[in-house]
Amino acid sequence: MRPERTAEVERLRRLFRFFGTTQGAGRSPVYETLSEGVAGDESLLALLLETPEDQRRPSLLFAAVNLLLASRRDSELAAYYAIHGGRRAVDDQLVPTFAAFCGRHRDELARLLSQRSTQTNEIRRCVALRLGVDHVHRHWPGPVALVEVGASAGLNLLFDHYDYRLDGGTSSAVGGSSVVVSCEVRGSSGTGVRRTMPGITRRLGIDQHPIDPDDPDARAWLEAFIWPEQTGELATLRGAIALAAGASGVRVAAGDATTDTARILGELPGREPVVVFTASLLSYLTAPARTAFVAQLDEAARRRPVAWVFAEAPGLLATTALDIAALHGPLARRNSLYLVGAGLRGDGHRHDQLLGLADPYLRWISLARGPADDFQWVPAD
Template identity: 70%
Template sequence: MRVLFRFFAATQCRGRSAVYEALSESVAGDDALLGLLLDTPGDQRRPSLLFAAVNLLLAAHPGDELSAYYAIHGGRRTPDERLVPAFAAFCADHRDELLRLLRERSTQTNEIRRCVALRLALDHVRRRLPGPFALVEVGASAGLNLLFDHYGYRLNGRQDPGAGAPVISCEVRGDPNGFALGTAPRITRRLGIDRNPVDLSDPDARAWLEAFIWPEQVGELATLRAATDLALASAELSVVPGEATTDTARLIGQLPGSEPVVVFTASLLSYLAAEARSAFVAQLQEAAAHRPVAWAFAEGPGLLATVGLHTPALNGPLSRRNSLYAVGVSLRGPGLRDDQLLALADPYLRWLAPARTKADDFAWLPSDG
């Protein structure tokens, strides 16, 4: 676990959250805090889960010293010598509540900025398959990404004319001249699949979803709440319980119509063991025997390299760049198979670097993005 927290600090927190970077390093060297996690099931020992549990409880204790470091709770203090002791004290004071959350809750994030990856993938799919499309997200959480075409998009500060709210911002790196997202296609049906779907009508469920917003991310919290309000007012989407590795093909098969199905995943593979990743891809192939299926993904290159995608770039150094995500599409269906990497991106789609050629291995992109 020490290695896991240090990796989290270096690859996920650096440049994104000074608070979580400092806390991740401190947890890695603190036997008492690591001992808290050792009292939980093995698959629950995730940095994101610990920090979300603390964040949830902190929202109910706004006067605690630790809240001064969380801008989302009104704090203005930057990391200093008191941050780690305040975090350790809070964990000690609320140990029983934290243990309950760590044992019973699961990771639930809904980073709607990843809709930029979905938009890019849909542009590619539309050039190969006629629309409209049915849209399925596996690992959908609350299903907010299913409403991608209701959001506004701001790329490099340039916003879509007439864009709606909330607005998703993303930096385009490399050669952004002329890069633009195409018009969103018509979506006939929107279905989310998740092991533990988030019921947005439940205030406790919404609070748990918000607990995964990081301390400095005031804007992201506002965006999440705006997207939540939009989803609550929408009758278009449905999120149902299901396992990615056993239920995906069956649930796709229950969709009426014969239009192509776009299946979107973002960070799903990181939660699946090697055998489970292969089982999920087999589910896609099973579904594609009956109607065209396009797997649109934003996933770690090293994990994608283990599931048999026909992209030569994943056989080289790109497969070792797991601090970044590959955005792409795998088209499957009767007589159809085409895999394409479209971009390399920050895991949270704060920035995206479009591929320069069909065989781009992104060696031109600096190692730090």
């Protein structure tokens, strides 16, 4: 084997093991087991080597398989996926069954892996948006426009149409919504989030590959990112898609975060502040692209106030010149978690603040105990 190929195979093994231990463990016995299985399977690693380098992601491989399973619910592998009606517990046949399935559908998988991109729409991340909007509202009372960059299908843009169950209690956004977002609040009681929210004057998404929730194929791809055991998440996603179908005034424009954000923000009518939300966007951008994205926000903030509300890996945020002291310390190495915060820019002022440290899917959040919190009190998950 050529040295570059050997190095790439080793990188992929580490990547899958990292995914299995940091994301699968304790949450998805199927993906935890399969991550280790892929790391040890030469033929599955060879399949990944045939795809473009930036497409060699555990989430993408698992989603591609999941998509094929959705129309093959009677297959042996689907028996391990509760979302496809399966009831079989993880056992020593899971990895061979997965490998055999991938072998049978190798061409279809190779095509999906090279053509599709990671397109989750994780509704729970609305918890971060809700916290961020609440923070912005305390500083800038009054209505705001909402733009999500990396919006996928734009379902987070309807965050104020959902109800929230935070820490078991209900902190309702609308009351009686068909979509209820649950998140455990760790290390404190309640969130301090007020029930009142600002009026949202417009809702716009920007995405490299916008997903049309009315398109059945696009919907199926979004659903493919739901993990095998997550029957509740699947119901929430379907509920949000149904809600979006009946909503007006929500649009996701095609655009690149690094080159189009300032222009698109500049085209928004009105002078009210714009809340720009990103969740799990920065990991798709190279270091220069992250700098370019932040420069786009700075440029837009020269025309009207812009608040960047984020739920992103701390190490990536540390490269974006946010004025958050804790990002210069060990917090920047906790990349299996997401930092939730807000950076307000307007009238020549800048105010960056961290709000919480959370599981990347916002299953739980620990709220900041002060502006200088470095979250060392939050144990590794």
